[in-house]
Amino acid sequence: MIKLKINGLPVEVAAGTTVLEAARKMDIHIPTLCYLASVAPYGGCRICLVEVEGMPRPMTSCTLPCAEGMTVRTDTEELKKLRRFSLQLILSEHPYSCLICTKKDECAKFMDCIQKEPVTFGCKYCAKNGSCELQKLVDELEIKDVPFPFYYRGLEVERYDPFFERDYNLCVLCGRCVRTCIETRGAATIDFHHRGPHTLVGTAFNRSHLDARCQFCGACVDACPTGAMAERFSKYEGKPERSVESHCPLCSLGCPINLNVRDGRLINATPGAEPVCARGRFGITPIVNHEQRIRSPLMKKDGRVVEVEWSEALDYAAARLNKIRDKTGFLFSPDLNREAIDAVTGLGARLGAGRVGSAVSPGVGFNPVKWPETAHALIAVGIDLVTDFSVLLLRLRTAGRKPFPVIVIDPVRTRGAESADLWLRPKPGKEAELVNHILGSLSERNTTGVPAAEIDRVKELLAGRKAVILIPPADSGTDLHPENDRARIFTLPGEINKSYVSRLGVVDYQEVLADDDLECLYLIGETPKRDRKYQCVIIQDCFRPESDFDLFLPCASLAETDGIFEDFAGGVRHLHKAVEPAGNARPDLWILTEIQRRITVAAAAVKSALPAAKPPILKKIRPTKTYPFHLVIRDNYYRYRSRLLSSLMKGFQRFRNDERLWIHPQDARNLKLADAAEVTLQGKGFQVKINIFITDRVPPGVLMAYANPTRGLYRDKIVRIEE
Amino acid sequence: MYRILKKKQIIPNIHLLVIESETVPRNTLPGEFVVVRVDETGERIPLNVVDWNEKSVSVVFMEVGTSTRKLAALKAGDELATLAGPLGRPTVIPENKSILAIAGCYGIGAIYPVIRAFQARHNRVTTIIEGRTAMLLYWQNKLRKYSERLIEITRDGTRGVKGHINDFLPEYLEKNPTDLIYCQGCTYLTYLVSQLTRPFTVKTIVGLNPIMIDATGMCGVCRVIVNNETKFACVDGPEFDGHQVNWENLLSRRHTYLEHERKSLSFLECEKYG
Numbered sequence: 001m002i003k004l005k006i007n008g009l010p011v012e013v014a015a016g017t018t019v020l021e022a023a024r025k026m027d028i029h030i031p032t033l034c035y036l037a038s039v040a041p042y043g044g045c046r047i048c049l050v051e052v053e054g055m056p057r058p059m060t061s062c063t064l065p066c067a068e069g070m071t072v073r074t075d076t077e078e079l080k081k082l083r084r085f086s087l088q089l090i091l092s093e094h095p096y097s098c099l100i101c102t103k104k105d106e107c108a109k110f111m112d113c114i115q116k117e118p119v120t121f122g123c124k125y126c127a128k129n130g131s132c133e134l135q136k137l138v139d140e141l142e143i144k145d146v147p148f149p150f151y152y153r154g155l156e157v158e159r160y161d162p163f164f165e166r167d168y169n170l171c172v173l174c175g176r177c178v179r180t181c182i183e184t185r186g187a188a189t190i191d192f193h194h195r196g197p198h199t200l201v202g203t204a205f206n207r208s209h210l211d212a213r214c215q216f217c218g219a220c221v222d223a224c225p226t227g228a229m230a231e232r233f234s235k236y237e238g239k240p241e242r243s244v245e246s247h248c249p250l251c252s253l254g255c256p257i258n259l260n261v262r263d264g265r266l267i268n269a270t271p272g273a274e275p276v277c278a279r280g281r282f283g284i285t286p287i288v289n290h291e292q293r294i295r296s297p298l299m300k301k302d303g304r305v306v307e308v309e310w311s312e313a314l315d316y317a318a319a320r321l322n323k324i325r326d327k328t329g330f331l332f333s334p335d336l337n338r339e340a341i342d343a344v345t346g347l348g349a350r351l352g353a354g355r356v357g358s359a360v361s362p363g364v365g366f367n368p369v370k371w372p373e374t375a376h377a378l379i380a381v382g383i384d385l386v387t388d389f390s391v392l393l394l395r396l397r398t399a400g401r402k403p404f405p406v407i408v409i410d411p412v413r414t415r416g417a418e419s420a421d422l423w424l425r426p427k428p429g430k431e432a433e434l435v436n437h438i439l440g441s442l443s444e445r446n447t448t449g450v451p452a453a454e455i456d457r458v459k460e461l462l463a464g465r466k467a468v469i470l471i472p473p474a475d476s477g478t479d480l481h482p483e484n485d486r487a488r489i490f491t492l493p494g495e496i497n498k499s500y501v502s503r504l505g506v507v508d509y510q511e512v513l514a515d516d517d518l519e520c521l522y523l524i525g526e527t528p529k530r531d532r533k534y535q536c537v538i539i540q541d542c543f544r545p546e547s548d549f550d551l552f553l554p555c556a557s558l559a560e561t562d563g564i565f566e567d568f569a570g571g572v573r574h575l576h577k578a579v580e581p582a583g584n585a586r587p588d589l590w591i592l593t594e595i596q597r598r599i600t601v602a603a604a605a606v607k608s609a610l611p612a613a614k615p616p617i618l619k620k621i622r623p624t625k626t627y628p629f630h631l632v633i634r635d636n637y638y639r640y641r642s643r644l645l646s647s648l649m650k651g652f653q654r655f656r657n658d659e660r661l662w663i664h665p666q667d668a669r670n671l672k673l674a675d676a677a678e679v680t681l682q683g684k685g686f687q688v689k690i691n692i693f694i695t696d697r698v699p700p701g702v703l704m705a706y707a708n709p710t711r712g713l714y715r716d717k718i719v720r721i722e723e
Numbered sequence: 724m725y726r727i728l729k730k731k732q733i734i735p736n737i738h739l740l741v742i743e744s745e746t747v748p749r750n751t752l753p754g755e756f757v758v759v760r761v762d763e764t765g766e767r768i769p770l771n772v773v774d775w776n777e778k779s780v781s782v783v784f785m786e787v788g789t790s791t792r793k794l795a796a797l798k799a800g801d802e803l804a805t806l807a808g809p810l811g812r813p814t815v816i817p818e819n820k821s822i823l824a825i826a827g828c829y830g831i832g833a834i835y836p837v838i839r840a841f842q843a844r845h846n847r848v849t850t851i852i853e854g855r856t857a858m859l860l861y862w863q864n865k866l867r868k869y870s871e872r873l874i875e876i877t878r879d880g881t882r883g884v885k886g887h888i889n890d891f892l893p894e895y896l897e898k899n900p901t902d903l904i905y906c907q908g909c910t911y912l913t914y915l916v917s918q919l920t921r922p923f924t925v926k927t928i929v930g931l932n933p934i935m936i937d938a939t940g941m942c943g944v945c946r947v948i949v950n951n952e953t954k955f956a957c958v959d960g961p962e963f964d965g966h967q968v969n970w971e972n973l974l975s976r977r978h979t980y981l982e983h984e985r986k987s988l989s990f991l992e993c994e995k996y997g
Contacts, residue, residue: 110911162997651997
């Protein structure tokens with residue numbers, strides 16, 4: 001321990017502590033600008049200057065390590081003068097007229113409209129007004145004037161990327177975004193470019209963030225002390241009034257998030273204690289505030305869809321269910337909270353309905369190994385650790401403290417494959433075999449298409465380390481042994497509640513759809529393609545489906561209800577209500593309970609338990625002459641209930657291209673197809689129209705599409721392409 | 724359809740639009756406005772006419788929402804769905820008086836035809852334009868041509884007088900006897916000028932900008948309270964005596980749809996850029 005004195009007060013700190021950290025520990029305030037606790041100190045802004053006895057000039061406290069016997073002063077007049085001077089210099093490159101305006105408080109109530117202007121020229125125009133760190137510093141350091149001429153960089157606002165825009169005219173070059181991108185996220189998409197007065201933040205060669213492979217996690221936006229980086233969706237909303245702690249249910253990681261609310265409206269979602277990805281940062285607000293949200297129950301009357309009151313809608317639903325009873329099939333999305341899932345299965349049991357289904361994958365509910373929390377080596381099989389589960393990789397990296405090799409096994413060149421230490425590209429369907437070859441548990445001939453030399457390289461990398469192998473649920477039905485002395489195999493369910501749903505014993509939704517006896521379908525957050533007509537279709541969701549229905553019940557979305565859900569490792573996460581449901585929408589649990597109350601089925605008819613789950617059997621497929629392509633279907637974790645995020649916000653579409661069919665340029669050339677052309681995929685008893693996306697990320701002979709039950713895309717198939 | 728002959732960003736966020744029309748300029752007088760729609764389902768946007776000749780009318784507008792964002796995205800050669808005008812009452816032009824014209828942001832364009840008319844009737848015009856910083860002032864040469872004196876005020880002192888209109892105006896009025904004050908600009912500027920001139924009992928005419936829909940006196944959305952009477956800015960105005968305007972009412976009416984305006988803009992931008 002080191003002993004020193006700050007402002008005359010003695011303090012004892014561990015070696016390596018900086019003066020700033022020591023002062024904060026003692027509740028002594030030193031103003032800062034470029035300092036961010038989560039990244040290494042930088043000493044760029046010169047606001048945190050302190051005087052140290054025996055040193056010839058003031059030092060930046062954020063970079064100065066404490067030394068034995070040090071005597072530090074943080075609040076002398078000379079320091080205040082120096083800090084003021086530093087800030088005035090910084091402000092000379094930032095539109096400061098509002099900061100020093102004597103009428104700024106009065107004009108606030110008149111100037112709400114100019115906040116919607118495209119170019120920011122002062123605080124009243126700025127997305128950060130009220131939460132800007134420069135405003136706080138100007139007040140704190142009592143700056144009344146800037147003696148330097150104002151230099152406006154005159155740069156165009158960068159609007160061409162999804163989710164957030166950048167106005168580097170407001171940038172004060174504190175480097176917080178740059179350091180966060182490099183140190184916290186390990187992405188290094190942005191850095192400083194040019195020198196001296198021309199220094200700016202940007203991507204290499206000034207490419208767009210999309211081209212520079214940005215993950216759009218938004219960490220830079222949250223690190224920015226000014227309005228230079230602003231989220232597009234919430235840019236004009238102003239400062240939040242309150243914040244509600246919740247968890248992001250858009251994928252199974254369930255990261256903590258803060259839901260920020262103003263005037264009873266959700267304005268954005270920012271990361272809680274841990275980092276988040278693009279879904280949590282930019283996906284939640286558009287879902288909740290979307291124009292396409294249905295705000296009132298809809299019923300089909302005489303061939304026309306009309307709005308009805310809840311009482312009429314619930315009575316109608318109950319009347320139909322009372323009549324059709326056990327010929328009702330229930331399908332629900334795992335995105336529902338657990339209370340609602342229990343209510344669905346309860347309602348199904350009450351009606352004696354033999355068919356309650358959801359997206360069940362084989363093996364998910366029975367993960368025999370616990371989530372290891374740390375890893376010495378990581379093998380991801382068919383899982384994109386960058387686009388889909390970047391936070392999982394970050395968690396492992398922070399928990400382990402020691403760098404570990406990441407190996408990706410994937411026929412598709414995903415972003416995760418690109419950033420891995422080693423990427424193996426087996427033939428589709430041969431992933432499990434390759435894992436067994438790597439683990440040395442297979443002596444058969446290698447049919448994976450990966451050369452033996454590469455497998456040996458993996459073995460070298462793994463030498464002496466026990467690897468964590470992540471596999472998607474669909475591969476867990478194969479003969480991989482979950483635990484041995486060389487590896488621990490963990491099935492990673494991508495959606496929340498997936499293992500909970502599997503444990504409940506519901507059937508896979510394809511089985512429900514294949515049941516010819518059913519007369520009524522009750523779809524909750526799941527609208528798969530239906531091949532036949534039903535007497536009655538009830539849909540409960542946030543958005544209007546493309547398909548036909550007899551009754552539509554609008555439900556509350558993820559920020560509008562309380563509840564719990566299960567994450568990938570079986571942990572329980574909480575959802576907290578931040579805002580009231582849109583219009584007349586109601587929480588799922590309320591709707592289901594109200595219907596349950598109206599069910600009059602006699603108690604004798606109630607079956608006590610649901611039939612046990614039968615996981616679908618995966619057939620090995622191989623392309624033939626008639627069906628020359630192997631269509632790989634990837635689970636899409638960028639969705640909420642029945643809707644893809646890309647159908648709700650264009651940014652996700654640009655970022656992911658997940659509504660298209662990925663095809664190799666060579667195949668496209670052979671078939672004479674242009675990019676974005678619409679084609680028909682023809683398989684055995686299967687036909688889907690889809691637009692293509694030409695990319696060399698898939699190998700020749702392989703097509704890739706993201707799962708989309710609404711269009712009938714479920715599992716790998718062999719297909720041919722027709723124009 | 725009305726073709727756009729010229730489109731220029733004068734300063735950031737403020738644009739000049741020259742629209743082809745023969746009928747509108749034929750009848751236009753200083754102080755009147757036109758209503759444009761960008762597309763067939765578009766919102767009606769009232770804009771001050773800043774200049775005209777036989778073939779065209781010009782408007783200066785500020786980008787503050789969905790419709791003006793769409794308007795600003797147009798280029799020369801594009802067409803507007805509709806152009807209606809001239810609308811409103813023209814400015815009352817006195818003779819042989821000493822007049823002070825005050826303008827800020829889009830108002831700098833709007834006062835131009837009015838001071839031109841003032842000067843033509845032998846009035847002595849002093850013009851004050853104000854902005855946050857020098858690069859937000861424009862059209863100095865055009866205004867200087869029709870004013871005896873042009874005073875520039877910037878908040879950061881990058882050009883002309885440093886400060887705010889309230890630091891300057893009382894002192895000016897004490898030294899320079901003035902018969903009429905004419906003010907165009909944002910609601911804050913018009914409000915502030917009206918408050919500052921009240922002790923001097925100088926007649927102060929201000930151009931108001933309430934939310935307006937049809938601009939022909941039918942809908943009543945643009946109603947303002949002047950001298951305790953309800954007036955319609957579209958047919959009774961848009962210029963009123965600033966000392967008689969109920970500012971509280973005007974402000975609260977202008978803020979009615981702020982939440983919707985913000986949401987609409989967010990969706991427009993997210994649809995456009997992702």
